Amino acid sequence: MRTRTNSSKLTTLYVLGLSQDVFGAGTETTSAFLEWTITKLLRHPTILKKLQSEVRGILHDKQYIIFDDLERMQYLKAVIKETFRYHPPVPLIPREAGRDVKIMGYDIAAGTIIIINALAFGRNPLFWDELEIFEPERFLNSSIDFKGLHFQHIPFGSGKRICPGIGFATAFIELALANVLHKFDWELPGGAKGENLVTPSIFSTRMVTEIICKIYMTNPNNISYAVQRF
Numbered sequence: 001m002r003t004r005t006n007s008s009k010l011t012t013l014y015v016l017g018l019s020q021d022v023f024g025a026g027t028e029t030t031s032a033f034l035e036w037t038i039t040k041l042l043r044h045p046t047i048l049k050k051l052q053s054e055v056r057g058i059l060h061d062k063q064y065i066i067f068d069d070l071e072r073m074q075y076l077k078a079v080i081k082e083t084f085r086y087h088p089p090v091p092l093i094p095r096e097a098g099r100d101v102k103i104m105g106y107d108i109a110a111g112t113i114i115i116i117n118a119l120a121f122g123r124n125p126l127f128w129d130e131l132e133i134f135e136p137e138r139f140l141n142s143s144i145d146f147k148g149l150h151f152q153h154i155p156f157g158s159g160k161r162i163c164p165g166i167g168f169a170t171a172f173i174e175l176a177l178a179n180v181l182h183k184f185d186w187e188l189p190g191g192a193k194g195e196n197l198v199t200p201s202i203f204s205t206r207m208v209t210e211i212i213c214k215i216y217m218t219n220p221n222n223i224s225y226a227v228q229r230f
């Protein structure tokens with residue numbers, strides 16, 4: 001195998017570097033995102049219930065979820081989009097100007113590094129109504145998606161360098177969430193109210209606080225409950 005220039009071979013070091021890249025880019029992002037989604041759902045029990053009834057209504061007693069099932073889970077997709085809006089796991093996306101350009105009156109010299117603030121786009125009142133409210137419904141009758149075509153919502157970036165793992169990540173997230181919501185009931189310990197859950201958000205991929213919650217197996221013949229720490 002060869003890289004773009006015929007002279008340089010794809011060495012073991014390159015392969016190792018690339019594997020590390022894909023592994024790093026694919027694990028931290030998805031796990032951080034799942035943490036945020038579950039936390040958001042614990043904080044908004046009505047949304048959690050609505051989502052569970054959609055998932056359980058579609059799956060019933062099924063053990064294995066197939067893609068057709070996921071296609072029917074429109075509320076699940078809306079919850080995912082809304083969580084991405086507020087908590088994009090990669091908040092800053094770098095680019096380098098390939099040539100001198102003028103953008104909106106600003107001269108940008110070739111070689112300048114430009115940081116695109118995806119997190120700020122998702123929290124910009126120019127694009128979103130009531131942006132502080134976690135409201136998956138805003139996506140139900142909207143064509144806005146995160147595939148790089150709507151610049152107010154770019155958790156996976158956009159253009160030629162858009163995340164190559166977008167399809168895999170979306171399928172993985174949908175499957176993981178559908179499974180844990182189908183099979184488990186989630187609640188905060190000691191009767192704590194989700195509304196009171198404080199989830200400080202700093203400029204970081206991960207949550208900065210630890211959250212403890214109880215997870216009950218839906219089928220009482222199995223394990224009764226476990227405690228999960230985020």
Ligand code: HEM
Pocket residue numbers: 021022025026027029030033088089090093094154155156157158159161162163164165166168169
């Ligand atoms: C929630 C999950 C994920 C999010 C939010 C995410 C987000 C991103 C973002 C914003 C970029 C930069 C895109 C740009 O510059 O326009 C990126 C790049 C990348 N992502 Fe993801 N990603 C996720 C999951 C994954 C997965 C599962 C994989 C692989 C299995 C992956 C592999 C990569 C790679 C290799 C790059 C670098 C691409 C390049 O430099 O051209 N990502 N990702």
